[in-house]
Amino acid sequence: MSTLITNQILDRNNNIMLKKGGAVVQIQQYTYNAVYENSTQNSEYDMPGVLGDGTATIIPIHSNSRILFTSVMQCGSETTWRQNYFKTFYKIGAGAWTQFNGSSASVLYTDTNGLLYSNKNEFLLTSLSTTSSVAFKITQIGHAGGGFLHLNQNNVTNSAAANNSVGVHSSITLKEISQ
Numbered sequence: 001m002s003t004l005i006t007n008q009i010l011d012r013n014n015n016i017m018l019k020k021g022g023a024v025v026q027i028q029q030y031t032y033n034a035v036y037e038n039s040t041q042n043s044e045y046d047m048p049g050v051l052g053d054g055t056a057t058i059i060p061i062h063s064n065s066r067i068l069f070t071s072v073m074q075c076g077s078e079t080t081w082r083q084n085y086f087k088t089f090y091k092i093g094a095g096a097w098t099q100f101n102g103s104s105a106s107v108l109y110t111d112t113n114g115l116l117y118s119n120k121n122e123f124l125l126t127s128l129s130t131t132s133s134v135a136f137k138i139t140q141i142g143h144a145g146g147g148f149l150h151l152n153q154n155n156v157t158n159s160a161a162a163n164n165s166v167g168v169h170s171s172i173t174l175k176e177i178s179q
Helices: none
Strands: 003-005 008-010 014-021 022-030 036-038 044-048 056-058 065-078 081-092 098-109 118-126 132-142 149-151 170-177
Touching: 022 056, 036 118, 056 170, 065 081, 065 098, 065 132, 098 118, 132 170
Parallel strands: none
Antiparallel strands: 003 008, 008 014, 022 170, 036 149, 044 132, 056 132, 065 118, 065 149, 065 170, 081 098, 081 132
């Protein structure tokens, strides 16, 4: 008797009999939909909740799999310009955080309140060689001249008590890709 699992066939002892290379083996999706504002300038901080606390994890089924990391940050604005830098990190098990090349930045100038723009970041990690839990986090640095981070803020007022009236969310998506 065999069991079919996303693009692979296992025997009764869970030994791989057939695996398709380049296929998605599993997906883990993490979302954060609260409004978050960070007014600290020119300092690096962990993003709020699942975006920055290290609970966005995936446990690879195969040690030679690759992990496709995707993040989407919903950045709101006020009548001014914004400059936000996002750094991405992973750690295997209880190891140390390692920055990887999936970092991104955004610069926006607007004279309209309530504008929301998405900052998407995608990176393929190819050589983790593990079946231990791999955790991910994102940090943020705001520019030194003012422009705060307004995460998931899509209201049309200039309010610190901003809302998320259309329910946007920022997210981390992790996909295990077979080798």
